[in-house]
Amino acid sequence: MLARNALEILLASPRGFCAGVDRAIQIVEQSIEKWGAPIYVRHEIVHNKHVVQRLSDLGAVFVEELDECPDDRPVIFSAHGVPKSVPKEAAKRNMIYVDATCPLVSKVHVGAERHYSEGREIILIGHEGHPEVIGTMGQLPDGVISLVQDADDARNFMPKSDKGLAYVTQTTLSVDDTVEIVSILEARFPDIAKPHKEDICYATTNRQEAVKILSQRADLLLVIGSKTSSNSLRLKEVGLREGIKAAHLIDDYSDIDWNWFDGVKTLALTAGASAPEDLVKGVITACNEKFEVTLTEVNIRNEDVVFKLPRALEQ
Known part of the structure; x- marks a missing residue:
């Protein structure tokens, strides 16, 4: 054998x-x-x-x-x-x-409403057509919120009035992309109002930071998550930006093309915020059947956030 x-x-x-x-x-x-x-x-x-x-x-x-x-x-x-x-x-x-x-999306909604009540024109940094963006823009009357998707949009954005600007963001964006967009807006509009606390959620930030660290040590990155998952797509992009040779987004182990592993000695493995842990175990099991696997968990931060259920279900 x-x-x-x-x-x-x-x-x-x-x-x-x-x-x-x-x-x-x-x-x-x-x-x-x-x-x-x-x-x-x-x-x-x-x-x-x-x-x-x-x-x-x-x-x-x-x-x-x-x-x-x-x-x-x-x-x-x-x-x-x-x-x-x-x-x-x-x-x-x-x-x-x-x-x-x-609740972290609801926080963005509250922030947008506060800026509107204080008379500001609002910019939403996000991806057109994403349900979260549709929901946030739908908190206020049509035309009140302007969508900025990338650095070019930020450079070309023109306010509709001189009543003051504010920005909010989708919670699942690339942290680095968003920093670039915000820096452009702040350079163009020094008085722009910002969120009290960053809108990109803790989970998105933590998962991207972990991928950055792992991408420095691995030959291949696999991100478990659906193609419709914004935060999962961003993880793949972060890995490629950090210089990993190859990165793939997979729904589960059945999506793996084993040719990806040619010449690969170290695999970085993560899962987007909407992917269950059993899918991670499935990928590890599939790898165990093909290779002599050494598994190392790289923990960059502990998460202990818990959100209450709505009152209707708590009763």
Whole structure:
């Protein structure tokens, strides 16, 4: 029997579920327990097909819009947040609804509303079409918030008035990209108002920092997460920016092309904030079947954040 090649796996920590994702999943599970199936969820509760499939098997029905939901069944709003018009319409229809918006996304909403109430024009740094961006822009009247997606947008942005500017950001952006965009805006508009505390969430920041460290020591980076997951996509980009030879975003071990491992001695492995830990274990098991694996967990920071469940489910 031929000896298997050695492979060192550097396992990023923290990785996987953040507090907001964990809370959102619990909300769906406990809503099914409380009200029975089916319960409806407007948009994917989090961007991970494995999580969505498991909750579907329990009795969750995922829809894109509220008008796909019957009046007599509970509906849950996803962790990404929704425009104000959505709960308003649900209340008008006398629906039972539970808002699973991540509290850190809600903080961005509150910040945008505060700036608006103080008379400022608002810039949202984020990616067009992402549910979180749609939800944040939907907190205020149409046209109040201007979207800036990249450094070029920041250079070309022109205020609509002279009443003062403020910016807020999507929570799952690249930390480095956002620093660049903010520095451009602050250089152009020195008096621009900023968030009291950075809007990019702790989990996004921690996972990107871990990838930066691991990318200096590895030949290949695998990020477990869905293609629709903003924070997972950013992890792959961070690895490539740090100079790792190759980086791939995979849903699970079945996406692995073993040709990627030609000449690879060290693998950096992480998971986006909406990817469950069993998918990480699946990749490690698959690697164990091909290589003589040495596993090293690289912990850059401990996370102990926990968010309370909505009152309707706490009772």
